[in-house]
Amino acid sequence: MAENVLSTPGHLVSLAARGFARLSESRLKPLGFGVGQLPVLVALKDGNASTQRDLARFAKVEQPPMAQMLARMERDGLIERTPDPVDGRSSRIVLTRAAQERMPVAIATLFQGNREALAGFTQAEEAQLIDLLTRLIANLDQMAGAEAR
Structure with a gap:
């Protein structure tokens, strides 16, 4: 089954960011x-x-x-x-x-x-989302720093 580029984390995070x-x-x-x-x-x-x-x-x-x-x-x-x-x-x-x-x-x-x-999210889901996004941002920052060198 082919991946749907519109279902990738990058695209979905981008949509969420624009919505916010x-x-x-x-x-x-x-x-x-x-x-x-x-x-x-x-x-x-x-x-x-x-x-x-x-x-x-x-x-x-x-x-x-x-x-x-x-x-x-x-x-x-x-x-x-x-x-x-x-x-x-x-x-x-x-x-x-x-x-x-x-x-x-x-x-x-x-x-x-x-x-x-975040209506309908449990406190645990909200905390997990924050943790996952924080880790994602750290990874992206690290990648950007490596590419800048």
């Missing part, structure tokens, strides 16, 4: 956020990054797209940049008060969307 992205985008837009901004928002909120370089690394994107995203976020009043006291060529990036105030609602909205998408 569409759902999240439609729910975050009224709050002034975009789904692509999530890694930046979370990293800044949690204190995991404060420079463009750190944010690009955290979000696993290249510097130019990160610079563009940060420029849009600054224009939209989500972030502020201040000179880095240690490195004058760099800037520290922080969430604005407005973004900080909307973050709890945005996070709750995303969790609600996940709960709805």
Whole structure:
């Protein structure tokens, strides 16, 4: 029996990711956020990054797209940049008060969307899915790193 390319994990994960992205985008837009901004928002909120370089690394994107995203976020009043006291060529990036105030609602909205998408899944199935996807992402990251060398 021939394999169906539309039933492969890669294709199904891609469909799921696009579905989550569409759902999240439609729910975050009224709050002034975009789904692509999530890694930046979370990293800044949690204190995991404060420079463009750190944010690009955290979000696993290249510097130019990160610079563009940060420029849009600054224009939209989500972030502020201040000179880095240690490195004058760099800037520290922080969430604005407005973004900080909307973050709890945005996070709750995303969790609600996940709960709805996983309707009918047991807690064990949800935990297993998270574990499997985490391992899959680690494998893909390892493969990408090997190919880059």
